[in-house]
Amino acid sequence: MTHNSLTDLHRLIWTSLMAASIGVGAYLIVPIGPVPVSMQPFFVFLTGYVLGPRRGVMAVGLYLLAGIIGLPVFAGGRSGLGHLFGPTGGYLFAWTLGAWFCGLARKNNFVIPWLRGVAFGVAGLISIYLVGAVWLKFALSIDWGKAVIVGVVPFIAWDAIKIVLALLVSRYLSSHGLLPGQR
Template sequence: MKTTSLTDIHRLTWTALMAALIGAGAYLNLPIGPVPVSLQTFFVALAGFALGPKRGALAVGLYLLAGIAGLPVFAGGKSGIGHLCGPTGGFLIGFVFYAFIAGLARADENISWARGFVFGILGMVVLFALGAVWLKLSLDLTWARTWAAGVAPFILWGLIKTSLAVITGRHLIRAGLLPMRT
């Protein structure tokens, strides 16, 4: 399919919008336990479902660059390269992989329920694996403590947010609001 400059602008706008929503998701949270549950992962998965693997990962990359540049887009209004290299840095980097893998669900300009859930959960597994390894190494925790602090409390929330992202992505595609996948 031949693209036009308007199609390119549409894609760029959605990519920037998803990056901004991921940043806003850091402020939309439920303060439970030592680490609040934010809507960032919902928007990361939605970026993949809405934009496909490349543009979804690009949206997360833009979000990370904004945080590194000093915009307060990381959890708790934090920013800077130091935060990216801190204990939660593996989760932040894992966002790129999560969006890419979730984006693979958008096969033929649509997302089936099965593909959405499978690729969303696979992306979530990669996100948690990268985040857990980084957390363990940066804080010198045991695997049991890493699991208890950085993974277990977020699994159910991750499944809920991934499910909601599939629903939202399917709705946006059916409504014709999203650009074609690239």
């Protein structure tokens, strides 16, 4: 195998690994209402930081496809189109935006500067909350205030911690030369 094909294989493996990690995060939940607290956002942020915007979106898309075809990768081990289009569907779809924003923090550097990583992580989180809360409002036929109180407020502190942890992990992986395409 040539260097280029090994690099491509390494990136493909990382893309699959990150999609699988998002699915594993579905089993690490705290059920507090219609939208559970899970470790999935941590893996979504990490996916973007590790893979960059394009491959980050591809990994989240692969995760969503796995759930659509029936693999139990959604929160609580659920799957299928019914769950994807249920109250949490907006958050699931918006994870592509979250991974994309976090991936933008990488640019051409493997080590993401702290401020840049946090800023793009927060931008990704805001996009997830925006799409998720709008979807939740219409899926449950609730008013805007309730959608924000139920679908955003309980998660802000948790998700802020997840952004910082994902940034720490990606910086650690980078410092040890473990990221795809890194030599």
